[in-house]
Amino acid sequence: MDFLQRAVTLAKRGSGNTFPNPIVGAVLVKDDVVIGEGFHAYAGSLHAEAAALGATADARGSTLFVTLEPCAHVGRRPPCTQAILAAGIRRVVVGAMDPDPRTAGRGVAQLRAAGVDVDVRNDPRCERLIEDFRVWVSGDRPYVALKMASSIDGYVAGSPATTQRLTGAAWFRRLQHLRYSFQAVMVGAGTALVDDPLLTVRRGARHVPFARILIGGRRRLAPTLRVFSPLPGYRRTILVVADDGAPWVRELEGVSDIVLAPGERGDVDLKGALSFMREHMAIHSILCEGGPNLAASLLGVGLVDRFFWVVAPTLLASPTSVPAVSRIDGNANRAAWKFDSVKKIGDDVLISGSAARCLAD
Ligand SMILES: NC(=O)c1ccc[n+]([C@@H]2O[C@H](COP(=O)([O-])OP(=O)(O)OC[C@H]3O[C@@H](n4cnc5c(N)ncnc54)[C@H](OP(=O)(O)O)[C@@H]3O)[C@@H](O)[C@H]2O)c1
Ligand SMILES: [Zn+2]
Incomplete structure (x- = not known):
């Protein structure tokens, strides 16, 4: 044995x-x-x-x-x-x-x-x-994994701002186990506005409350979005914003814990926000579930430790299609990745791997 x-x-x-x-x-x-x-x-x-x-x-x-x-x-x-x-x-x-x-x-x-x-x-x-x-014990930031679902040709939707269900029921069940192994799940404002996900783990009680993190932008996010709904056993939703002056942000104080992390371009400073959450909110691990803009930003600043890529047996290419990862600034395109598992789940394929290191300049 x-x-x-x-x-x-x-x-x-x-x-x-x-x-x-x-x-x-x-x-x-x-x-x-x-x-x-x-x-x-x-x-x-x-x-x-x-x-x-x-x-x-x-x-x-x-x-x-x-x-x-x-x-x-x-x-x-x-x-x-x-x-x-x-x-x-x-x-x-x-x-x-x-x-x-x-x-x-x-x-x-x-x-x-x-x-x-x-x-x-x-x-x-x-x-x-x-x-x-290994990542969170260093104390600098939480461990971050990126989970995306795409068509074979790498798109998430046929046109912008639309919800496209790509994956099957078997993957959805599997996703619950994946989410459970993280302390928090995170999405960007675009995903909250278009898909309005609840972001829960349908899998029994746990010892550490599950956290939902939303990276906010310039567009108004309403308190009625499902991600803000209070749920027993869950931490209050964490909303990260670059500017907390707007009236709609104030309106969300009742339903979320607001983290202020201004970046250089008026967007959220993801590095700063993650460090803050590690140090002050005891957030140790995060599963980011998109969308394409948040994925690109995380990859661009080298904040992704592992990816879970679900490929659905479909093609979406068209002049308006939305790629799973938007344009990446920085040198993430030259990062070395390592595939370490490929599994068929229902009709979909899950590819998982880790970021080996960045092939620096
Ligand atoms: N297949 C999948 O796995 C999957 C997963 C999630 C979403 N989706 C799809 O993706 C689409 C939405 O994606 P998206 O790219 O528009 O939105 P997103 O990545 O969820 O959110 C991006 C938005 O977050 C805000 N933001 C603030 N700081 C940022 C930073 N440093 N980096 C990036 N974003 C920052 C900005 O909001 P403002 O623009 O308001 O300033 C930005 O537009 C929907 O069609 C959805 O169905 C697919
Ligand atoms: Zn011991």
């Missing part, structure tokens, strides 16, 4: 609920038999290692497979390194090192110093689990 894979599967059970912590899974194995399993369910709950230890009466001489380096710092709970040593675990297989500066190598060092055999794998499956955590 691939015990590390089992730990990865367990870790995913915490998905969407552990902010500001990462998702982590752990499996305790003795004589090739699993004697304990655990995962981190939400911030303040047992760490995965402690949960796995709690599932067995005697862990002496066992091997711990854990997706992330055990913590060495005292947080809400005593460090896992202490619990591992106290339990008499002989060997620890670590999937990925912890990018949290409070641990960053200290967990492994403490265990080795105490005579535990530690095997650091730097396993890609475990690295992928903390791709988002």
Whole structure:
């Protein structure tokens, strides 16, 4: 049995609920038999290692497979390194090192110093689990993924300012799971005005309230837009504007938390807005769902860590068609991207990948 894979599967059970912590899974194995399993369910709950230890009466001489380096710092709970040593675990297989500066190598060092055999794998499956955590733990901004749906030829609509349903029911169900794994979903003013989405997650309660973020522009946004509707278990909608002087913005104070982030061209300074949300609103991860102008701006300033591209089996090319990404300024067109999965979902195809790095000037 691939015990590390089992730990990865367990870790995913915490998905969407552990902010500001990462998702982590752990499996305790003795004589090739699993004697304990655990995962981190939400911030303040047992760490995965402690949960796995709690599932067995005697862990002496066992091997711990854990997706992330055990913590060495005292947080809400005593460090896992202490619990591992106290339990008499002989060997620890670590999937990925912890990018949290409070641990960053200290967990492994403490265990080795105490005579535990530690095997650091730097396993890609475990690295992928903390791709988002790695960004938000740096403290500069939230992790950002861009989700767009387009025709095969790369358009979102046959003409401007129209709603075009491209994808099928199977993708819509899948999207609920994707949204759930993020802390917030974000769209631009154009999308709010044309599609009037509610932006909810139709998937049970969660430990961290879900947030909806709207990037406002010069056009009036009415308080009756569905994105502003208060919903139990959701944070108040966050509206980001470049100028809060307009009467329509004041009118939205009752239904949203307004973030002021003026950019150089009179639009929203996305970098500034995201940093503000990370620092002052505890927003750790965001799924941006368009539209084409917001997508272009995010890509243009290098703020997209991962993309989820859904291709629908249709063609939309015409003289008036709207491309999925509007004109990009900056050097995003030369960014290096890495495809890492392609899946057929119903009649659609989901392509996912990460931003490797920008091929700088
Ligand atoms: N297929 C898909 O995945 C998908 C997803 C979403 C939307 N759509 C479609 O896309 C269309 C709407 O897209 P859109 O491009 O018009 O709107 P959008 O990208 O949702 O919003 C762009 C608007 O946001 C405001 N804004 C403020 N600061 C900005 C910044 N730094 N960068 C970019 N925008 C900023 C501006 O509003 P002001 O103009 O008011 O100043 C701008 O026009 C609709 O037809 C919708 O159905 C498709
Ligand atoms: Zn821990």
